[in-house]
Amino acid sequence: MKIAVIGLGFVGLVTATVLAGKGNSVTCIDTDERKIEKLKNGDLYIYEPGLDDIFEKNRGRMIFTSDYSLLKGSEIAFICVPTPTVNGKINLSYVRDSVFSVNSADRKATVAIKSTVVPGTASWLSFQIRKDISSNPEFLxxxxxxxxxxxxxxxVIGGKNAEEMEKISKVWEFTGSPVLKTTNENAELIKYASNAFLATKISFINEIANLCEIIPGADVATVAQGMGMDHRIGKDFLRAGIGFGGSCFPKDTMALVAYAEEKGIDMRIVKSTIEVNKARVKHAIRMIEEEVGDLRGKSICILGLSFKDNTNDLRESKSLELINELKAKGAKIRAYDPVIKELDGVEIVKRLEECDGMDCVVVASEWKEFETSPLYERAKKVIDLKKVVNLRVHPNVRAIGVYRGKD
Ligand SMILES: NC(=O)c1ccc[n+]([C@@H]2O[C@H](COP(=O)([O-])OP(=O)(O)OC[C@H]3O[C@@H](n4cnc5c(N)ncnc54)[C@H](O)[C@@H]3O)[C@@H](O)[C@H]2O)c1
Incomplete structure (x- = not known):
C-alpha cells in the first residue's frame, strides 16, 4: 500500500518504519525541516531499541518530506502529531492543522488519528472537513x-465509515492482534482511560511504598510481586519509584481531568493519581537528605536522565525534576546515562567511574545496567529510587519502598 505518516516523533517514526518493513511505500511528513534533513541522511534522532536496524533495511521505501502534496495517492494517512497540554488542557491545533493539510493534499485518503485526543475530536474534525475521519489510537x-x-x-479502530475502518484494519492485519471496532468517541476514550488507569497503578504502588518504608520487614517489590500474581491485578506498572513522567501519562491524566471538568464530571481518582505523583520527587529529596544531611555543597551522582529506561526521551523526566530540586538546595550534580551524553546545564560523565568518591549516588532510572555496579560498593551512600538495584548483591543500598529503621 501507499501510506502517509504525518508527524515523525516517537510514534510516527516507529509506525512509518514498521510499515515500510512490511513492504508498504511510506511518505513520511513532518513540518520540522531539520528532522527531515536528518532522516534523509539516515540520522535517527530518537533512541528506540531495534529501530535503526529496520530503518536501515527499509529506508528505500520511505520518502521524507515536509511537502504535504507528496502524499497524493496515499490510501491512508496516519496522524501522529503532538497533543500537548497547555494550562492543563489539550492543545488540538497540531492535529487540526495536519488533518486540514492532508485534506487539501488528497481528499480521497483515509485519515486515521493515532495521536491521543479527547473524545469528540475526530467527529469535530469530520464535521469541519465534511468527511469521515477514523481513530486508531496508539498504545506503544x-x-x-x-x-x-x-x-x-x-x-482499536473508531469511526463511522465501515469501508475506511476495514482499510485501516487491513494495514495492521500482519500483527494478528485482536481488533476492536467501535465509535470514534469510544476509541478516543479507551486511550485516555487506559493511560489514566496505568498511571493510577503507579501512584497506588507508590503510596504502598510510602507505607512499606515505615513497616519493619516490608519491601514494596515483594508486595507488588504478590499482588501481581493475581491475574485480576496483573504485575505490570506496579513498580514503585519517583513517579511517572514522559510525554504521555502526565499530559494525558491532566487532559482527561480538564475534559471531564468541562463536562461537569469530577475525576477524583485521576486527580489523586496526579497529586500523589507530584509528591514523589519531594519524597526522594527527603530520602537523600536523611542519608547525606544538608545538601549544600554535597556532590550527588544521578544515574539515568530519561523518563525511563531504553529511551532518550527527556520529556517530563522525574530525573531532571530531581536534579533541579537538588541544585536549588545547593547540591553539586554529576550525571550518567547510557544514551544521553550531552544536556545543557548538567555535567554528564562518560564512564560511571567518574562518579567515584561522591557523597551520594542516586539511581533515578531503571536501566538494566544499574542493577549492579562496583560504584555502589565504593560510594559513601547509594539511594535506589527505582527499585532496580539488586539488594542481595548490594545490601548497603537504600531503596525506595523498603523499611529503613533508625541507624
Ligand atoms: N510517545 C509515546 O510513547 C506515545 C505513545 C502513544 C501515543 N502517543 C501520542 O502520539 C502523539 C505523538 O506523540 P510523539 O511522542 O510521537 O510526539 P513527538 O512530539 O515525538 O512527535 C510529533 C512530531 O509531529 C511533528 N508535527 C507537529 N505538527 C505537525 C504538522 N502539522 N504536520 C506534520 N508534522 C507535525 C513534530 O515536528 C514532531 O516531529 C501524541 O498525541 C501522543 O500523546 C505517544
Missing part, C-alpha cells in the same frame, strides 16, 4: 515500541 511503549507495533495486544 517507548523502549518497546517496535515489538508493540509489530505485535500489539489490541488494535
Amino acid at each position: 511503549r517507548e523502549g518497546n515500541a517496535i515489538e508493540d507495533t509489530l505485535c500489539p495486544e489490541r488494535i
